[in-house]
Amino acid sequence: MSGTTPRPRPAIESMTAYTPGEQPGPGERFIKLNTNENPYPPSPRVMEAIRALDGEALRRYPNPMADGFRAVAARVHGVSPDMILAGNGSDEILAMVMRAFVGPGDVLAYPHPTYSLYPVLAEMAEVKVVEVPWGPAWSLPAQALIDTGARAIFFANPNAPSGTLVGPDQVRALADRFRGVLLVDEAYVDFAESDCLALVKSCPNVVISRTFSKGYSLAGLRFGYAVAAPSIIEAMAKVKDSYNCDALSMTAATAALEDQAHARGGWQAVREERERLAAELGRRGFAVIPSQANFLLATVPGGDAAALYAKLKAHGILIRYFAKPGLDDKVRITIGTREQNDALLAAL
Numbered sequence: 483m484s485g486t487t488p489r490p491r492p493a494i495e496s497m498t499a500y501t502p503g504e505q506p507g508p509g510e511r512f513i514k515l516n517t518n519e520n521p522y523p524p525s526p527r528v529m530e531a532i533r534a535l536d537g538e539a540l541r542r543y544p545n546p547m548a549d550g551f552r553a554v555a556a557r558v559h560g561v562s563p564d565m566i567l568a569g570n571g572s573d574e575i576l577a578m579v580m581r582a583f584v585g586p587g588d589v590l591a592y593p594h595p596t597y598s599l600y601p602v603l604a605e606m607a608e609v610k611v612v613e614v615p616w617g618p619a620w621s622l623p624a625q626a627l628i629d630t631g632a633r634a635i636f637f638a639n640p641n642a643p644s645g646t647l648v649g650p651d652q653v654r655a656l657a658d659r660f661r662g663v664l665l666v667d668e669a670y671v672d673f674a675e676s677d678c679l680a681l682v683k684s685c686p687n688v689v690i691s692r693t694f695s696k697g698y699s700l701a702g703l704r705f706g707y708a709v710a711a712p713s714i715i716e717a718m719a720k721v722k723d724s725y726n727c728d729a730l731s732m733t734a735a736t737a738a739l740e741d742q743a744h745a746r747g748g749w750q751a752v753r754e755e756r757e758r759l760a761a762e763l764g765r766r767g768f769a770v771i772p773s774q775a776n777f778l779l780a781t782v783p784g785g786d787a788a789a790l791y792a793k794l795k796a797h798g799i800l801i802r803y804f805a806k807p808g809l810d811d812k813v814r815i816t817i818g819t820r821e822q823n824d825a826l827l828a829a830l
């Protein structure tokens with residue numbers, strides 16, 4: 483080989499990439515309680531819609547704005563289609579908000595600890611990050627977030643990995659006082675008792691992001707969407723890839739969203755198992771944070787969370803361990819089916 487190996491941009495060379503949770507390889511059998519997937523299958527209508535797809539729909543480029551999906555999402559949420567934008571997973575929605583609203587040298591603020599993709603997106607864009615610790619009992623540190631002078635605040639609600647929820651009134655109070663874009667990442671909201679979607683009708687700076695990965699059992703599909711004022715959606719659409727969502731995922735996501743009855747049944751089952759598992763873990767000496775999501779963050783009795791993670795893995799059960807200050811005595815456990823949760827409890 484001759485010539486020189488090109489160096490990436492300095493910001494990329496120095497950054498650490500996002501670390502996804504472990505995904506077992508083909509043939510490896512684990513009870514997977516580590517990446518917050520839904521334990522129940524997607525709506526049967528999803529597979530029907532995929533099978534019914536004509537080869538012609540794959541030969542052609544897909545609709546660039548996912549208009550069919552937008553119409554259905556608009557109806558389900560009671561907003562206009564120009565307030566919806568589809569993405570390749572909600573991760574892409576977060577990336578679009580960054581690209582459209584936050585530039586090099588600007589500040590992105592978020593309550594910490596939270597979803598570890600936020601700083602990665604910021605580093606890529608040469609955006610400064612200000613991490614604001616959560617208030618007492620995981621309350622929203624609204625004033626401290628505003629005081630950062632951020633162009634954008636990202637805020638997972640329910641939060642990951644705590645599973646805690648902030649009510650819409652407090653989010654509205656923050657949105658009203660904040661001059662930048664407030665992204666409310668509602669990846670887990672289907673399992674929660676309240677959501678902030680109504681805010682988009684009266685708060686011109688709020689973006690809600692939603693996903694099919696959790697509540698609709700479609701993490702493998704890669705489909706998410708934003709709901710926001712039309713002017714925000716227009717700016718985000720300018721920075722997206724021309725055909726960011728494929729014909730297959732649009733069709734499947736639309737079918738899933740139309741089958742609200744199926745989805746809601748699964749959300750209720752997850753909530754019931756969440757409460758049972760939290761109580762059972764409490765009985766075994768874990769300190770469990772009350773969760774509004776499809777996972778629990780629990781302090782391990784004795785504090786050796788790394789050892790518990792390793793022992794459960796040896797028993798064929800994957801949970802999530804974060805080797806980070808403030809989290810390294812805890813494990814995050816995704817709510818499984820009743821049988822999976824029983825297997826976890828038996829192993830403990």
Ligand SMILES: Cc1ncc(COP(=O)(O)O)c(C=O)c1O
Nearest residue numbers: 571572573597638669693695706
């Ligand atoms: C808080 C939060 N937001 C967004 C996502 C990404 O979801 P998606 O699969 O839609 O990209 C996750 C995934 O785990 C998450 O935990």
